[in-house]
Amino acid sequence: MNPRRKKRLFIIAASISFLGAATGLMLYGLSQNIDLFYTPSEILQGKDLGNGKIGAKPQIGQRLRIGGMVVEGSVVRSEHNLDVSFRLTDTGPEVTVKYTGILPDLFREGQGIVAQGILISADTIEATEVLAKHDEEYMPPELAEKMKGIKHVKPEY
Amino acid sequence: MIPELGNFALYIAFALSILLSIFPAIGVRQNNARLMAMAPNLSIGLFVFTLFSFSCLVYAFLTDDFTVVNVAQNSNSALPNQYKFAASFGSHEGSFLLWLLMQSGWLFAVAIMSKGLPVDMRTRILTVLGWVCVGFYAYIIISSNPFERTLPYFPVDGRDLNPLLQDIGMIIHPPLLYMGYVGLSVSFAFAIAALLSGNLDSTWAKWSRPWTAAAWAFLTLGITVGSWWAYSELGWGGWWFWDPVENASFMPWLVATALLHSLAVSEKRNAFKSWTVFLAIAAFSLSLLGTFLVRSGVIVSVHAFASDPERGIFILILLALVIGGSLLLYSLRAGNIKSFGKFSIFSRESMLWGNNVLLIAATMVVLMGTLLPLVHKEIGLGTISIGEPFFNQMFTYLIVPFALLLGIAPLVRWKQDKLNNFVTKPVVVIISSVVLTLLWLKVEFNDINLLAALGTCLAVWVVLFTLLELKQTSKKVSLFKLPLSHYSMSLGHIGLAFVIAGVALTSQYSVERDVKMNTGDSAELRGYQFTFDKIKNIEGPNYDGWAAVISVTKQDKPVATMLAEKRFYPVQRNTMTEAAIDDGFFRDIYISLGERLPDGAWALRLYVKPYVRWIWLGGIIVAFAGGLTLFDRRYRNKNVAKVTAQ
Numbered sequence: 168m169n170p171r172r173k174k175r176l177f178i179i180a181a182s183i184s185f186l187g188a189a190t191g192l193m194l195y196g197l198s199q200n201i202d203l204f205y206t207p208s209e210i211l212q213g214k215d216l217g218n219g220k221i222g223a224k225p226q227i228g229q230r231l232r233i234g235g236m237v238v239e240g241s242v243v244r245s246e247h248n249l250d251v252s253f254r255l256t257d258t259g260p261e262v263t264v265k266y267t268g269i270l271p272d273l274f275r276e277g278q279g280i281v282a283q284g285i286l287i288s289a290d291t292i293e294a295t296e297v298l299a300k301h302d303e304e305y306m307p308p309e310l311a312e313k314m315k316g317i318k319h320v321k322p323e324y
Numbered sequence: 325m326i327p328e329l330g331n332f333a334l335y336i337a338f339a340l341s342i343l344l345s346i347f348p349a350i351g352v353r354q355n356n357a358r359l360m361a362m363a364p365n366l367s368i369g370l371f372v373f374t375l376f377s378f379s380c381l382v383y384a385f386l387t388d389d390f391t392v393v394n395v396a397q398n399s400n401s402a403l404p405n406q407y408k409f410a411a412s413f414g415s416h417e418g419s420f421l422l423w424l425l426m427q428s429g430w431l432f433a434v435a436i437m438s439k440g441l442p443v444d445m446r447t448r449i450l451t452v453l454g455w456v457c458v459g460f461y462a463y464i465i466i467s468s469n470p471f472e473r474t475l476p477y478f479p480v481d482g483r484d485l486n487p488l489l490q491d492i493g494m495i496i497h498p499p500l501l502y503m504g505y506v507g508l509s510v511s512f513a514f515a516i517a518a519l520l521s522g523n524l525d526s527t528w529a530k531w532s533r534p535w536t537a538a539a540w541a542f543l544t545l546g547i548t549v550g551s552w553w554a555y556s557e558l559g560w561g562g563w564w565f566w567d568p569v570e571n572a573s574f575m576p577w578l579v580a581t582a583l584l585h586s587l588a589v590s591e592k593r594n595a596f597k598s599w600t601v602f603l604a605i606a607a608f609s610l611s612l613l614g615t616f617l618v619r620s621g622v623i624v625s626v627h628a629f630a631s632d633p634e635r636g637i638f639i640l641i642l643l644a645l646v647i648g649g650s651l652l653l654y655s656l657r658a659g660n661i662k663s664f665g666k667f668s669i670f671s672r673e674s675m676l677w678g679n680n681v682l683l684i685a686a687t688m689v690v691l692m693g694t695l696l697p698l699v700h701k702e703i704g705l706g707t708i709s710i711g712e713p714f715f716n717q718m719f720t721y722l723i724v725p726f727a728l729l730l731g732i733a734p735l736v737r738w739k740q741d742k743l744n745n746f747v748t749k750p751v752v753v754i755i756s757s758v759v760l761t762l763l764w765l766k767v768e769f770n771d772i773n774l775l776a777a778l779g780t781c782l783a784v785w786v787v788l789f790t791l792l793e794l795k796q797t798s799k800k801v802s803l804f805k806l807p808l809s810h811y812s813m814s815l816g817h818i819g820l821a822f823v824i825a826g827v828a829l830t831s832q833y834s835v836e837r838d839v840k841m842n843t844g845d846s847a848e849l850r851g852y853q854f855t856f857d858k859i860k861n862i863e864g865p866n867y868d869g870w871a872a873v874i875s876v877t878k879q880d881k882p883v884a885t886m887l888a889e890k891r892f893y894p895v896q897r898n899t900m901t902e903a904a905i906d907d908g909f910f911r912d913i914y915i916s917l918g919e920r921l922p923d924g925a926w927a928l929r930l931y932v933k934p935y936v937r938w939i940w941l942g943g944i945i946v947a948f949a950g951g952l953t954l955f956d957r958r959y960r961n962k963n964v965a966k967v968t969a970q
Contacts, residue, residue, distance in 0.1 A: 177669060182681060189685045192721060193692060200714035201696075204707035214706065232709055249838045249918075249927055268838040269918030269927045272890075272899040283709075 204232045207262040234281040266294040273299040330380025331471040337373040338461040344454030363450040364435040371432035385412040391478040400484035402866040410494040411485040417470035426506040448517035484895035493553030501546030507539025512608035529590035534959040541950030548943030559901035559916040566715045571694045572614030579607040582683040595665030598658040668740040675733035689718040727782035731789035757784040779828020783821040812952040819945030826938030834933040850932045867891040888917040
């Protein structure tokens with residue numbers, strides 16, 4: 168092999184092994200950081216996979232995202248600190264969310280929100296983050312789609 | 325009347341872009357000088373009409389013309405004037421007109437500043453930009469016309485600009501970012517023009533370099549301002565969220581950075597040429613992909629415009645045409661590109677190759693993290709989200725080799741160098757970096773965090789090597805005679821060091837605390853004493869609300885009196901947190917006012933964020949360094965002409 172080809176081969180081999188290592192690390196990183204999205208009824212009854220099949224329920228201890236409407240009158244605050252708990256619903260079943268800290272500006276009863284956290288019992292989530300969007304008409308798109316089967320559209324006037 | 329004029333001007337600009345994309349190209353084909361000479365004039369016309377159109381839209385906003393849908397939906401008579409101006413590009417339609425203004429502005433700049441280029445090359449470049457313009461102008465006219473009317477039943481007042489956007493950041497961030505985004509189309513046009521002509525020599529890289537540097541500098545500044553804005557406006561104390569829209573601007577930046585370095589090799593060493601062309605295509609394609617992601621509503625993001633599938637499909641077609649067409653051309657022509665510069669395994673070239681590989685890997689990580697949720701959903705596996713930890717982890721892995729290489733590379737000779745020359749220096753530098761870092765962290769925080777130490781150490785490594793390199797160069801050339809582009813490199817690297825140190829320190833040493841406070845209460849955080857003095861009413865031009873007055877002391881010495889606000893905007897019925905920030909070179913104190921609790925107390929979030937300003941300071945230095953390249957003697961018009969004459 169002439170030196171030029173040899174050098175090329177070296178560069179290509181180095182690139183490929185580097186990319187391989189990078190891909191491996193990336194997949195490993197991904198496997199640790201993917202959070203599935205659930206609605207309250209999916210947490211309690213399992214995901215509806217279509218044609219009558221029901222998927223597995225999330226396991227206790229699993230990191231996940233949940234989206235739902237805050238049940239009217241369900242927000243309970245602690246007297247002493249910033250602990251708060253509320254219930255989320257979509258089509259009936261309710262899931263309790265516990266959180267410590269400041270809720271977003273648009274957090275209200277009856278409003279759609281998304282929370283990220285860990286399932287600590289079959290129907291309770293300890294949230295690390297609660298999100299609500301800066302728009303009165305807003306419902307998280309992930310949720311709107313699941314609840315109504317239609318995409319949420321901004322109202323015309 | 326004025327909006328109709330604006331609309332009309334937009335149609336004329338569209339017509340001009342069609343002419344620009346056809347006739348000069350025929351001129352090149354037939355070697356017809358008259359047809360080729362049309363290109364610069366058409367480009368100037370395109371810019372003038374777009375500028376006029378944009379001014380009409382701004383006029384409609386400033387005069388509260390609520391008969392225009394865009395104004396009625398995004399402005400309000402009580403909105404302060406500077407925000408009315410910002411509102412003109414606050415909506416999807418308006419922002420796209422701003423985009424076009426930038427696009428035609430670049431076209432204009434190329435037309436008037438490329439007189440030194442050979443006529444056919446110049447014509448080809450303008451033609452390619454003309455093609456891009458046809459796509460964009462067609463898009464705005466067909467699916468997103470900003471001048472639509474509400475007639476005959478127009479509202480008495482508008483729905484107001486989203487309160488989050490009522491900030492100085494909104495006035496400067498989008499124009500800067502778009503300048504960068506769109507500017508990449510110029511590098512793209514240079515690359516395509518070169519492929520079309522089949523003439524890819526190092527002069528091509530020389531022409532393309534200042535334009536790429538300019539676009540890149542704008543993009544850098546735009547992203548930096550965006551980060552600072554998110555920090556000061558969103559009230560969570562975060563400066564980067566790995567939000568899909570942020571990623572959409574970060575990917576072209578990463579590739580453009582690779583392109584900038586690869587262009588240097590192409591210019592100086594006549595190597596890497598087909599790779600450089602590929603990067604130019606990739607950078608622009610990613611900026612289009614970003615546009616698609618942001619405007620089609622396929623992904624969930626805090627930035628999302630009202631989504632409309634039709635718009636998405638149009639951009640997708642445009643994207644397919646640009647990527648497909650240019651890659652086809654690339655595959656047909658790239659085989660003919662010969663890189664003559666030879667180099668050994670240990671040389672500046674191979675160091676820059678390492679830079680490129682790492683930057684592309686970083687782009688892949690971001691691309692994957694952004695698109696995977698979309699793919700996952702489309703193939704029916706359910707909705708997922710990919711958390712920040714993924715990106716943070718990957719970038720921690722990538723930055724280590726990147727910064728190590730970056731330190732050494734400027735000292736390594738082109739073509740070939742001896743590995744033996746690089747044993748003592750790195751060892752000395754690494755020992756001094758570690759010692760300096762440990763001292764720094766010990767004195768400043770009295771606690772050594774491993775990740776923070778790693779980041780700081782890398783930053784010190786980069787700075788020490790940059791200074792070492794300048795010292796070594798000064799032995800050969802007087803520092804006063806050193807070309808500006810050399811300083812631009814050194815400064816850019818030092819800027820990056822600031823960013824790395826800022827990110828490492830602020831992400832590891834920031835502290836936050838959520839507290840429940842009544843007036844008179846105090847709370848402590850990292851040696852600072854926060855006292856809730858009182859709560860007062862505030863009234864702004866288009867909002868009212870509460871402000872918490874908090875005095876901050878350290879060891880009984882007053883540090884600041886801060887006003888954390890909770891604003892209510894009646895038109896949109898929106899509540900918004902306006903954080904109080906006491907900024908400093910070494911630390912920020914950041915307070916956001918939460919909700920009022922049922923018993924009358926308030927929820928507050930307190931932060932102390934060390935070195936957070938360094939991130940933006942570094943970003944500004946990097947952008948400035950990019951701008952500095954433009955003033956290098958090599959790239960002045962006269963010289964380009966000389967090169968061409970040779």
